[in-house]
Amino acid sequence: MLLEKTELEEQLKIIEKWEKEQQKVWFWERIGRLPFKVLDKLTPAFIQDKIGLLLDEIGGFIQNGGQYLTSEKHLIRKFQKELPNETMETIADVQKAPLAVMDQICEELGKNRANTAAVQGATTGVGGLFTLAIDIPAILGLSLKTLQDIAVSYGYDPKEKTERMFIIKCLQLSSADIVGKKAIIQELSQYHRSPDERQNMISQIQGWREVVYTYRDSFGWKKLFQMVPIAGILFGAITNRSMMNGVAETGMMMYKKRRILERLEDIEKEPERLGE
Numbered sequence: 001m002l003l004e005k006t007e008l009e010e011q012l013k014i015i016e017k018w019e020k021e022q023q024k025v026w027f028w029e030r031i032g033r034l035p036f037k038v039l040d041k042l043t044p045a046f047i048q049d050k051i052g053l054l055l056d057e058i059g060g061f062i063q064n065g066g067q068y069l070t071s072e073k074h075l076i077r078k079f080q081k082e083l084p085n086e087t088m089e090t091i092a093d094v095q096k097a098p099l100a101v102m103d104q105i106c107e108e109l110g111k112n113r114a115n116t117a118a119v120q121g122a123t124t125g126v127g128g129l130f131t132l133a134i135d136i137p138a139i140l141g142l143s144l145k146t147l148q149d150i151a152v153s154y155g156y157d158p159k160e161k162t163e164r165m166f167i168i169k170c171l172q173l174s175s176a177d178i179v180g181k182k183a184i185i186q187e188l189s190q191y192h193r194s195p196d197e198r199q200n201m202i203s204q205i206q207g208w209r210e211v212v213y214t215y216r217d218s219f220g221w222k223k224l225f226q227m228v229p230i231a232g233i234l235f236g237a238i239t240n241r242s243m244m245n246g247v248a249e250t251g252m253m254m255y256k257k258r259r260i261l262e263r264l265e266d267i268e269k270e271p272e273r274l275g276e
Helices: 002-022 034-042 045-064 073-082 099-127 129-153 161-173 178-190 195-217 220-227 232-275
Strands: none
Touching: 002 099, 002 178, 002 232, 045 161, 073 099, 073 129, 099 129, 099 232, 129 161, 129 232, 161 178, 161 232, 178 232
């Protein structure tokens, strides 16, 4: 038990170091939002309408999961393969899996989704400005699915609305500025122990469209060269891979932190249970 606690605390220190690093935002990130002011002015109305519809679908994700709600069966099969001597049939069973196995499955997931995002970016980079407008909601959808799969891999159920709230906050964290990152990390760090904190986050996220547009704006200078037809193929692939790696890393770190904190709390309560 002592060894397990020590290992968990060491992992927690690594995550806390990562959180501090996230709160240092490159100056160019703010300037990078300028291309999207241009995009809003130049993009034809029918493409703007399409983006609006897709964003509405993401709003529906918060309420009921919509078309983005993932299936946990394929992930549970991965745990069954890695832990053949353990009962792995539900998300509740996944909660008991070794942290190292959870990490391994999430890392593989992140690499696969980054590759998918790169192909998607290359494809939408063909047409420059106009296909960029399609790439934005597409990468948002892929990000949501990735974060849901990471949630399942650490034993959390994205079918619960409060869990989808956490997912949106992770998405927001991956693209927020330095002030936003500090506030979001604080919120997410308290999420596992405070029902009131979860309700506060649900109230705040009623302005979810602002969250989505912030994420869109964070593409910024990274997507500037994708607006150039043909050349956008290369830049689209590179930037989409980078962004998906960032989303996957954020989700993995924040969900892993929750799982560690909950296990540490269980270890602390164990002597109390034995004394009853």
